[in-house]
Amino acid sequence: MNTKRFFLAMACAAFLLVSCNEKDGGNLSTDLVTNPKSATQPSDKQPVITFDKSEHDFGTLLQGEVVSYSFHFTNTGNEPLLITDVKTSCGCTAGDFSREPVAPGKDGHVKVTYDSKGHHGVQTRMLTVISNTNPAQTILKIKGKVLTPDQY
Numbered sequence: 591m592n593t594k595r596f597f598l599a600m601a602c603a604a605f606l607l608v609s610c611n612e613k614d615g616g617n618l619s620t621d622l623v624t625n626p627k628s629a630t631q632p633s634d635k636q637p638v639i640t641f642d643k644s645e646h647d648f649g650t651l652l653q654g655e656v657v658s659y660s661f662h663f664t665n666t667g668n669e670p671l672l673i674t675d676v677k678t679s680c681g682c683t684a685g686d687f688s689r690e691p692v693a694p695g696k697d698g699h700v701k702v703t704y705d706s707k708g709h710h711g712v713q714t715r716m717l718t719v720i721s722n723t724n725p726a727q728t729i730l731k732i733k734g735k736v737l738t739p740d741q742y
Contacts, residue, residue: 634668635667635668635669636667636668636669636722636723636724637665637667637668637669637670637671637672637692637694637721637722637723638665638666638667638671638723639663639665639666639667639671639673639719639721639723639728640663640664640665640666641661641662641663641728641730642661642662642663643661644661644728644729644730644731645730645731645732645733646659646661646702646730646731646732646733647732647733647734648704648732648733648734649734649735650734650735650737651706651734651735651736651737652706652736652737652739652742653706653707653708653709653710653736653737653738653739654706654707655706655736656703656704656705656706656707657703657704657706657734658701658702658703658704659701659702659732660699660700660701660702661699661700661701661702661730662697662698662699663692663697663698663699663700664695664696664697664698665692665693665694665695665696665697665698666694666695667694667723668694669694670691670692670693670694671691671692671694671698671721671722671723672691672692672721672722673687673688673689673692673698673700673719673720673721674720674721674722675719675720676700676702676717676718676719676720677717677718677720678702678715678716678717678718679715679716679717680715682704682705682706682707682708682709682715683702683703683704683705683715683717683732684702684703685700685701685702685703685717685719686700686701686702686703687699687700687701687719688700700717700719700730702715702717702730702732704732704734706734706736709736710736710737710738710741711735711736712733712734712735712736713733713734713735713736714731714732714733715731715732715733716729716730716731717729717730717731717732718730
């Protein structure tokens with residue numbers, strides 16, 4: 591039994607040695623890499639999303655009230671800006687946004703609707719705007735204080 595294991599181990603080692611024997615010493619060519627800038631460094635030509643404000647306070651709400659607010663932004667970059675998604679932190683919050691590309695210097699919006707049904711106390715919700723900007727995600731925040739009918 592030990593002899594079988596020994597020969598199996600030797601066969602595996604020989605296979606690994608032969609399969610790793612590359613003519614160029616195992617070096618990979620960098621000819622395939624054509625990205626002139628790091629992904630973390632902004633390009634000279636890109637869209638930039640600039641919001642008027644990134645947080646909105648609804649103030650005091652009555653439980654069950656549905657409220658909306660539109661965050662306005664401007665594309666301050668030099669390429670068309672495209673929002674691909676708006677993710678919310680809760681099912682009670684819905685986001686809608688400008689679906690067409692926003693040209694440089696033009697404005698767009700991200701509308702958020704919050705349903706306070708079943709909530710009470712201070713509420714804070716986040717929206718993540720995903721676009722073709724660098725960074726690709728922008729965080730917006732809404733908040734408010736929800737009172738139950740007996741507190742109102």
